[in-house]
Amino acid sequence: MINGLDSYKKKWALPSDPAIKPGLETITAALAELGDPHKTGKFVHIAGTNGKGSTAAFLTSILREHGHSVGNFFSPAIEDLHDQIQIDGVPVSPEDLDRVMEKLTGIKTPLTDFELLTAAAFLVFQDKAPDYAIIEAGMGGRFDSTNVIDPEIAIIPSIALEHVNFLGDSLEKIALHKSGIIKKWKPVVVGPLPPEASKVVEETARSLHAEVIRPAGPLEIELKLKGSHQKWNAALADEAAKELLGLAYDAEKACKALAGASIPFRFEEIFPDVILDGAHNAASIQALADTVTTCYPDRPIHIVMGLLKDKDYIAILRQLETFGTRFTFVDFENKRALPAEILFSENRCKIKTIVKSCDILPVHKHKEVTIVTGSLYLLSKLKRDDYRIFQNLRR
Known part of the structure; x- marks a missing residue:
């Protein structure tokens, strides 16, 4: 698409x-x-x-x-x-x-x-x-x-x-x-x-x-x-x-x-403590993990994500679980999108939820860093159509 x-x-x-x-x-x-x-x-x-x-x-x-x-x-x-x-x-x-x-x-x-x-x-x-x-x-x-x-x-x-x-x-x-x-x-x-x-x-x-x-x-x-x-x-x-x-x-x-030099969705901080990163496979998720743990070693990390079906979502979840303290899984409109319910059921974190991309994402807590990651299609849609999501995230 x-x-x-x-x-x-x-x-x-x-x-x-x-x-x-x-x-x-x-x-x-x-x-x-x-x-x-x-x-x-x-x-x-x-x-x-x-x-x-x-x-x-x-x-x-x-x-x-x-x-x-x-x-x-x-x-x-x-x-x-x-x-x-x-x-x-x-x-x-x-x-x-x-x-x-x-x-x-x-x-x-x-x-x-x-x-x-x-x-x-x-x-x-x-x-x-x-x-x-x-x-x-x-x-x-x-x-x-x-x-x-x-x-x-x-x-x-x-x-x-x-x-x-x-x-x-x-x-x-x-x-x-x-x-x-x-x-x-x-x-x-x-x-x-x-x-x-x-x-x-x-x-x-x-x-x-x-x-x-x-x-x-x-x-x-x-x-x-x-x-x-x-x-x-x-x-x-x-x-x-x-x-x-x-x-x-x-x-x-x-x-x-x-x-x-800069490029969108490469650890892009769009608001204080709200970061967009287009990591969508094991190698890029590892790079994201290294960057997050280096930049925010003592901060709770809120992972907001959606993926395409052809990704190794189990391996990606296991990597994200090593540093994510809570998760929000997003359903977004794309024929190749993996249902958020699958990510939710396979995720081992105790604090997790599912939202639609048109919904307002949960407001992040004090001292929490929100990382929005996964499919570039998801990130571009959120940034293009649902900019209010990020405005609410910073409250």
């Missing part, structure tokens, strides 16, 4: 399929009909289980601090499809996207919703001509519709178990998908991966004569984005910037850019 896409599909009679269908044949054929817009410009490709959005935000900030214009294609949306396609941090306007969607009416190749949006992003970048376009893979990498580009550099921040029904049930299988974004003779910047995944990435890179670049460690600078994992993501972005900018790279500008 891509929020906001249906209105364009209806207006221009675009018959795209909402199903997930990994593969490159149809998107390649459709782009050929459009004149191959993905073959124009300089691209950066990012694939990984976690850290894609943050790494993209860090790299975007560095490149812009050096005077370059930057396009971004993020996945999934924060609020709707417009913020998935950005130029210099500004979401594509409805007017610009409407013109692009009109162009897509002429293609004969049947596409999925995500392929349609991918094609739209390439048309926007062709029209706006940013110096660089940073493309985030939607799922996996090798057979993701974004993997039609020949990027200047690839980045793989992390690899963990996810989307096992599509990507496979082992780190090796998932790494094979992620490493599919590596291109011949082009460098790849790699984060701290599990040994099994690292081996696959290295073998793939070797077969393509691609240099593997690993940061010496996390950057030890103060960042607006909280958590030790963000210092790793900053290091990845910094290494990528050095490769892209060459002799023009300025360390002072890079540090300034990294320190000021």
